[in-house]
Amino acid sequence: xxxxxxxxxxREILTGRTLDTNSHWIAGxxxxxxxxxxxxxxxxxxxxxxxxxxxxxxxxxxxVVITTGGxxxxxxxxxxxxxxxxxxxxxSLDAAALEFVRKRYELFFEQGYVDSKEMTxxxxxxxxxxxxxxxxxNGVGAAPGIKLEAQGTVFFALPGVPEEMRSIFEESVEPFLxxxxxxxxxxxxSMATGIGDESxxxxxxxxxxxxxxxxxxxxxxxxxxxxxxxxxxxxxxxDDKGKARARMNCARRMLLSELESxxxxxx
Amino acid sequence: xxxxxxxxxxREILTGRTLDTNSHWIAGxxxxxxxxxxxxxxxxxxxxxxxxxxxxxxxxxxxVVITTGGxxxxxxxxxxxxxxxxxxxxxSLDAAALEFVRKRYELFFEQGYVDSKEMTxxxxxxxxxxxxxxxxxNGVGAAPGIKLEAQGTVFFALPGVPEEMRSIFEESVEPFLxxxxxxxxxxxxSMATGIGDESxxxxxxxxxxxxxxxxxxxxxxxxxxxxxxxxxxxxxxxDDKGKARARMNCARRMLLSELESxxxxxx
Numbered sequence: 001x002x003x004x005x006x007x008x009x010x011r012e013i014l015t016g017r018t019l020d021t022n023s024h025w026i027a028g029x030x031x032x033x034x035x036x037x038x039x040x041x042x043x044x045x046x047x048x049x050x051x052x053x054x055x056x057x058x059x060x061x062x063x064v065v066i067t068t069g070g071x072x073x074x075x076x077x078x079x080x081x082x083x084x085x086x087x088x089x090x091x092s093l094d095a096a097a098l099e100f101v102r103k104r105y106e107l108f109f110e111q112g113y114v115d116s117k118e119m120t121x122x123x124x125x126x127x128x129x130x131x132x133x134x135x136x137x138n139g140v141g142a143a144p145g146i147k148l149e150a151q152g153t154v155f156f157a158l159p160g161v162p163e164e165m166r167s168i169f170e171e172s173v174e175p176f177l178x179x180x181x182x183x184x185x186x187x188x189x190s191m192a193t194g195i196g197d198e199s200x201x202x203x204x205x206x207x208x209x210x211x212x213x214x215x216x217x218x219x220x221x222x223x224x225x226x227x228x229x230x231x232x233x234x235x236x237x238x239d240d241k242g243k244a245r246a247r248m249n250c251a252r253r254m255l256l257s258e259l260e261s262x263x264x265x266x267x
Numbered sequence: 268x269x270x271x272x273x274x275x276x277x278r279e280i281l282t283g284r285t286l287d288t289n290s291h292w293i294a295g296x297x298x299x300x301x302x303x304x305x306x307x308x309x310x311x312x313x314x315x316x317x318x319x320x321x322x323x324x325x326x327x328x329x330x331v332v333i334t335t336g337g338x339x340x341x342x343x344x345x346x347x348x349x350x351x352x353x354x355x356x357x358x359s360l361d362a363a364a365l366e367f368v369r370k371r372y373e374l375f376f377e378q379g380y381v382d383s384k385e386m387t388x389x390x391x392x393x394x395x396x397x398x399x400x401x402x403x404x405n406g407v408g409a410a411p412g413i414k415l416e417a418q419g420t421v422f423f424a425l426p427g428v429p430e431e432m433r434s435i436f437e438e439s440v441e442p443f444l445x446x447x448x449x450x451x452x453x454x455x456x457s458m459a460t461g462i463g464d465e466s467x468x469x470x471x472x473x474x475x476x477x478x479x480x481x482x483x484x485x486x487x488x489x490x491x492x493x494x495x496x497x498x499x500x501x502x503x504x505x506d507d508k509g510k511a512r513a514r515m516n517c518a519r520r521m522l523l524s525e526l527e528s529x530x531x532x533x534x
Contacts, residue, residue, distance in 0.1 A: 016299075020307075023309075024287070027282060030283070039308065041308040049305075076485060197382045199390050
């Protein structure tokens, strides 16, 4: 079972100014790729907090950690420093990353988006990366992403601006995850139950989950007053597509049979 | 400095099916009340993960921890069990909480929302709470919230259904936080800078923050290509309103003066 975690860095999430749609988007992509996200944490722009979360992901044995935010030129962009500290590594200027940043600012200057193409200390900082890391091209903005393997965990540091995050994810993270997850197939579907009472539904779902390996069932509670039919979400995982389909068919049939019994009041 | 943390429990967040608007809403309320949220973590419906996060909040010295989700009648609602385990406490049936749950189901049965008012084991489970906890009335659904003080941390367990979460927050959590935060005033505002280049803006914000205590400044980076004016978000905290206002005025004036110098190119 491959464990993926997200560390979303940025005070704007903690103050409630920004809704963390980045983590939601990444979560959906990981699920679609057949993986499972183990944890999302949002932390402040603070070296102690960032480095503690990095170390804690390693300690939990996370296989992949994706960070978002904190890669830009400003004083409170400190994800890479926090990552280096959490892993006990140094930071150094990466020549190739610096060249990438320089080219981006030349382009943005030509396009009139920035007032100067000068490589100020703030801009150079974006190319100062943890030792052993490699830079990832950013097709939208100036901050390179970072990939780093340390203590059995692969880290991807992505920017917080959603368009930049998605661009680097699709270009560099997704191909890596696809390879990592290959061999795990996940299928999902939802079905109506004809039952409006969770306390009747719960023991049925428990029974089916107990009997079938690799099947996860969950009611969709919408609160009370939304009608008499609670939906059930079925999630199935297996080594290959054939097994996953067979498992899904089996889960659906067993559920339908149990639900029919319950509706008849035979239990 | 009072530390508040959120633990959002629920696989639906980690699979990307549900966007965690609960944490965002709570974050905004805490900021509005003058507090500061230190951390948000989303975990799976899993006893080990929930109890580990509870213990880790205590170890970090969190003053208040708010959990959302996992209070309902279904098999994967296990927040209270995880909380008890994380704090090394037992669980027991709370008679008053049970009475509340019973009355809610009687009402929902009368209203035609549920098929029976019988107190099934699943429904009784909602009144099984960690030792030392007190139940909080839920004005919308059947699951009571829980308040519990342990090892110097005050825990509030709220349901995951947004309407229920908000109702209990407003009725029971907000008055508690308001009292806790009294004496801390926080003011926020945003201003235009007339500067389009973060690498020029950054050293200015650094300088002003260094000179003024209790002032936090942050650029609003929208990526490139959004025009030449980057906004600045100013956040100020102080013991009372007068001091906070004075601090805000001072920060605004110092910023304006620095920005003008920068625009004139005198630096």
